[in-house]
Amino acid sequence: MAAKDFYELLGVERGASSDDLKKAYRRLAKELHPDRNPDKDAEQKFKEVNEAYDVLSDEEKRAAYDRFGHAGINSGGQGGPFAGFAAGFGTSFADVFDDLFGEFRGRQRAGNARTRGADMRFNLEITLEDAFHGRATQIRVPTAASCEKCSGTGAEGDSRPSACPTCNGVGRVRAQQGFFTIERTCPGCNGAGQVIKSPCRACGGTGRVRKEKNLSVQIPSGVEDGTRIRLAGEGETGIRGGPPGDLYIFLTVSAHRLFQRDGKNLHVRAPIPMTTAALGGSIEVPALDGGRAKVAVTAGTQSGKQFRLKGKGMPSMRQNDGAGDLMVHAMVETPMNLNKKQEELLRQFAEAGEARTTSPESQGFLDKLKEFWDDLKG
Helix, strand or coil: CCCCHHHHHHCCCCCCHHHHHHHHHHHHHEEEEECCCCCCCCHHHHHHHHHHHHHCHHHHHHHHHHHHCHHHHHCCCCHHCCCHHHHHHHHHHHHHHHHHHHHHCCCCCCCCCEEEEEEEEEEECCCCCHHHHHEEEEEEEEEEEEECCCCCEEECCCCEEEEEECCCCEEEEEEEECCEEEEEHHHHHHHCEEECCCEECCCCCCCCCEEEEEEEEEEECCCCCEEEEEEEHHHHCCEEECCCCCCEEEEEEEECCCCCCCEEEEEEEEEHHHHHHHCCCCEEEECEEEEEEEEEECCCCCCCCCEECCCCCCCCCCCCCCCEEEEEEEEEECCCCCCCHHHHHHHHHHHHHHHHHCCCCHHHHHHHHHHHHHHHCC
């Protein structure tokens, strides 16, 4: 059978640069490598591509090949067509090999490795009062715990896991693929390096069982919605004695019937009698700490006006950072179900004063309305 043209094997022109050769080889190596391509012909094609790149990536070999063809690389040297290949492998293929199969280099052996348990997430809803004061609470978390019957070994009775005969306890096996030695996870033990001849009946050989455990969680004062609390070592137990993972508790602060939160500040809507809003005075509003706070209402207060109560908001989780404020939003109430005397007094009040002085918002609206009509006429 006639030898295949090296340039055709790599899919490049005869004048291709070194970079073009490397790109072509990288693409074909990924496509044809037996570890990635189950096709029976892939290994043979992979060898042919390796040979072609070995020759064309070397200036002297390429010059001889361009001038004499395959005869130029099969003669004049000792050892046949692959003479000198081993010596040049490190330089010709090292950079390409690192790009393609670096995952196999420098990897720690998995034999006898204890697998760390998975991290877990638990969602916990708390009230705004809980976020204000902070408190300790109990939670029940479903998790994978160490099997008590086998003490986490996964083996039944007095038996113990033994070294895997396939990989001799290493956890990985090597296979020769063309010019490469490929390392894979051992199929006999799935990388554990050990096999269990008599699996524990309680856990099926995994060393872990599903169960719920009670945990105490301290919710700090001032936490916000979305705060994450980490409990180290409270996640799932590791496989066969491996270290446990961590538990992450995500807090959700439920809506409050009176207060709205904005960072460290709290907002509350407070009804104010019409007479108090007009004449001035004071009202009491609730505070989240369970007490009451007095608000001085200035004469002529309108709905929507805000009064700030310093330090009556949420505490801060950070040290040396003071508490927030309580923002009181005035809601002036219009009286209903008036008796005859009250109605008469209000009529006298309306007749006694001018709209500009008694109803500034109304008078301002009328002034703007007059300007609007004047603009239309103009």
